[in-house]
Amino acid sequence: MPELATLELLAERRKELDGERVENETRVSDLTRDQRKADGEVENVKARRQRDQQRMDSGQVSSPKDLQSMQHEVTALDRRIRTLEDEELEVMEALEEAEAVLTRVRDELGVLDAQSAESESTRDRAVAELDGQAADTQTERELTAAKIPDSLLTLYDKVRAQHGGLGAAALRQRTCGGCRLELNGADLRELAALPSDEVLRCPECNRILVRTSESGT
Ligand SMILES: [Zn+2]
Known part of the structure; x- marks a missing residue:
């Protein structure tokens, strides 16, 4: 029965794809966590920069030396924000890519399951037909056997x-x-x-x- 060979091939491919699915789900979940972490870091540094800026703007810091040192810190924080944002962007791109791969794998699994279901029903019809033929042959055998010593x-x-x-x-x-x-x-x-x-x-x-x-x- 060709359906049996087809079903075997489909089952093999399904196992492969299922492995890919698990791998990519793990990747998506890891990258989602990385992205959240990167986002949190950016927000922390931005908040600190904003506090420094507010203190300078409010006039609470009067010493020119302190003001200058704060200005340096704000510049350093700006650089840090840019670096962290670049890193976050890279993580987001990798995440988008992993999500696209996962979607493709899941789609392929869906197609495969539909093919398997079709092959299974073809196989079941063929088996039912063979069962019918076997029953007919059995009846024929009984009729013939009755005539033999x-x-x-x-x-x-x-x-x-x-x-x-x-x-x-x-x-x-x-x-x-x-x-x-x-x-x-x-x-x-x-x-x-x-x-x-x-x-x-x-x-x-x-x-x-x-x-x-x-x-x-
Ligand atoms: Zn012989």
């Missing part, structure tokens, strides 16, 4: 059990349909000499041989 049926079932389900085979062109071996001349002559109601057995595999119009005897 018990002793022959017992022999057939015994040989069938020994040969993986094939208890009887047609003899065509001197060849046994069970073991596919060609019978030698002596064996064929011996079989041909037997009465027509005698059950023939293949000298090679011991299966019941069924005479045909082209047995070759």
Whole structure:
């Protein structure tokens, strides 16, 4: 059944994709945390800068030396803010990229699940059809078996059990349909000499041989 091979492939791909999904979910969650942390740092430095600016603007700091030192600090804080904002931007870009990959992986998983569901229902229909055929064959077998003498049926079932389900085979062109071996001349002559109601057995595999119009005897 081709659906079984398809389902196997789909299951393999699903496992792969599921691994990618977990990996990317972790990445998105790590980057989200990094971004929040970077954002907090920027806000802290901005708040400190604002406090310094307010103190200078309010005139509370009168000493020119103190004012100058505060001015230096504000300039340093401005530089720090720019650096932190650049870093935050990088994290945000990486986060956006990871989210896009995660969306793609999730979409692909959705497509895969739909394909699997379709293959499963095709497989189920095929199995139901085979079950129907098996039931028909079973009925046909029972009807045929009812017409066969018990002793022959017992022999057939015994040989069938020994040969993986094939208890009887047609003899065509001197060849046994069970073991596919060609019978030698002596064996064929011996079989041909037997009465027509005698059950023939293949000298090679011991299966019941069924005479045909082209047995070759
Ligand atoms: Zn044979």
